[in-house]
Amino acid sequence: MIDFQLTDEQTALREKARKFAIGEVLPVSKKYDLSGEFPRDVLERAFKAGLMNLRIPKPFGGPGYGAIESAIVVEEMAAACAGITTSMYVNELGAEPIILMGTEEQKRRFLVPLTKKFKLISFATSEPGMGSDVAGVQAICERRGGEYVLNGDKFFITNGDYADFFVIFARIKGTRRHQGICAFFVPRGAEGLSTGKPLPKLGHRASDTSVVMLRNVRIPSENLIGQEGNGFRLAMLTFMHTRPAIGAMATGLARSALEYAINYSKQREAFEQKISNFQAIQHIVADMYARIEAMRLLTWKAAWLLDHGANANIASSCAKLVGSEDAMRIATDALQVYGGRGYLENYAVAKLFRDAKLFQIYEGTSQIQRQVISRFLFEEYQSTIKGT
Numbered sequence: 001m002i003d004f005q006l007t008d009e010q011t012a013l014r015e016k017a018r019k020f021a022i023g024e025v026l027p028v029s030k031k032y033d034l035s036g037e038f039p040r041d042v043l044e045r046a047f048k049a050g051l052m053n054l055r056i057p058k059p060f061g062g063p064g065y066g067a068i069e070s071a072i073v074v075e076e077m078a079a080a081c082a083g084i085t086t087s088m089y090v091n092e093l094g095a096e097p098i099i100l101m102g103t104e105e106q107k108r109r110f111l112v113p114l115t116k117k118f119k120l121i122s123f124a125t126s127e128p129g130m131g132s133d134v135a136g137v138q139a140i141c142e143r144r145g146g147e148y149v150l151n152g153d154k155f156f157i158t159n160g161d162y163a164d165f166f167v168i169f170a171r172i173k174g175t176r177r178h179q180g181i182c183a184f185f186v187p188r189g190a191e192g193l194s195t196g197k198p199l200p201k202l203g204h205r206a207s208d209t210s211v212v213m214l215r216n217v218r219i220p221s222e223n224l225i226g227q228e229g230n231g232f233r234l235a236m237l238t239f240m241h242t243r244p245a246i247g248a249m250a251t252g253l254a255r256s257a258l259e260y261a262i263n264y265s266k267q268r269e270a271f272e273q274k275i276s277n278f279q280a281i282q283h284i285v286a287d288m289y290a291r292i293e294a295m296r297l298l299t300w301k302a303a304w305l306l307d308h309g310a311n312a313n314i315a316s317s318c319a320k321l322v323g324s325e326d327a328m329r330i331a332t333d334a335l336q337v338y339g340g341r342g343y344l345e346n347y348a349v350a351k352l353f354r355d356a357k358l359f360q361i362y363e364g365t366s367q368i369q370r371q372v373i374s375r376f377l378f379e380e381y382q383s384t385i386k387g388t
């Protein structure tokens with residue numbers, strides 16, 4: 001059965017998220033974007049409102065929401081500010097490997113602290129020499145007695161400067177490619193762990209992006225998540241669960257771009273009439289709306305598969321690919337509707353344009369999503385037509 005109706009609980013959650021986004025995020029979105037200051041106060045209020053750590057199961061203090069509920073909340077937040085949303089929902093990315101492969105005891109030790117008090121957790125696969133090619137992790141872990149010693153550098157780590165905890169991927173010395181990669185829960189206070197200055201960015205300026213340096217960081221072996229050598233699989237499984245949220249973020253940003261374009265075109269006059277009278281403008285906003293509907297449906301389909309325990313790998317990649325490509329296009333079109341004013345920072349569409357670009361890059365670039373989808377098409381997809 002296909003059902004596009006939200007439940008009463010989902011509708012109430014959307015209203016709660018929308019109220020928070022409009023009341024607490026939108027009014028400060030520009031301030032944090034221009035200053036690059038970390039929006040800790042907003043995040044703390046989101047935590048108190050129960051709008052963070054969405055997927056952490058109830059036994060560990062979280063709301064235990066499914067992927068659909070996460071997508072609903074994330075869309076609302078991103079419609080107000082994609083940068084603050086990135087900061088807020090990196091906790092989902094950091095917690096997911098523990099939810100997926102942590103033991104009950106690890107979930108108690110690592111997830112409960114995230115739900116008891118406001119805490120941040122970051123996720124670190126990327127390195128100065130590697131981003132797309134996760135099998136190429138260079139950071140090293142060496143087992144010494146009852147602990148592992150970690151060495152290496154992690155790059156582009158969201159909330160890196162502010163995180164209380166990290167999930168860090170490193171490989172066992174001497175292993176190559178997919179074999180030997182491990183994931184560790186690492187507290188910020190671990191001796192030998194330090195972070196660099198925030199990296200200045202084009203967009204999502206309200207989110208912190210940093211370098212994490214590991215110099216002989218000793219981690220108890222009980223902090224290994226899953227088994228030795230399953231880190232690559234864990235990273236891919238994590239992305240399967242989190243990529244729909246990027247589709248949801250892209251949908252939220254695109255929705256705002258559409259609304260700004262409608263509002264502006266109804267006010268701005270050219271050739272002695274509102275520009276909304278021009279069919280060229282009407283068709284731009286019609287295309288935006290149709291694409292946003294498609295983005296949301298792909299996102300919800302991937303989320304639905306996850307919530308039903310099905311393999312959502314291809315659906316997640318489709319949701320992220322279409323969501324991020326269309327968000328970039330819609331933000332560009334919205335800027336065009338504003339004409340020259342769209343190019344000024346005084347108007348919100350310039351920020352949407354800058355923010356949209358990141359969706360095509362993090363959690364696997366658009367090229368990587370196409371690679372995932374095309375591999376499926378050439379290796380598994382069953383054609384209905386025989387012959388050429």
Ligand SMILES: Cc1cc2nc3c(=O)[nH]c(=O)nc-3n(C[C@H](O)[C@H](O)[C@H](O)COP(=O)(O)OP(=O)(O)OC[C@H]3O[C@@H](n4cnc5c(N)ncnc54)[C@H](O)[C@@H]3O)c2cc1C
Nearest residue numbers: 123124125126130131132156157158361362363364365367
């Ligand atoms: C603001 C921001 C926040 C981020 N947050 C995090 C985080 O919290 N944690 C984390 O671990 N990482 C994070 N990242 C890193 C992000 O995931 C990587 O930047 C991304 O995966 C791309 O890796 P790269 O930058 O090394 O590009 P590269 O992998 O060097 O790719 C360069 C170009 O080559 C293309 N390319 C690479 N391989 C292929 C291929 N096989 N086929 C076709 N094209 C290919 C890419 O699509 C891209 O266009 C963040 C990045 C940014 C910008």
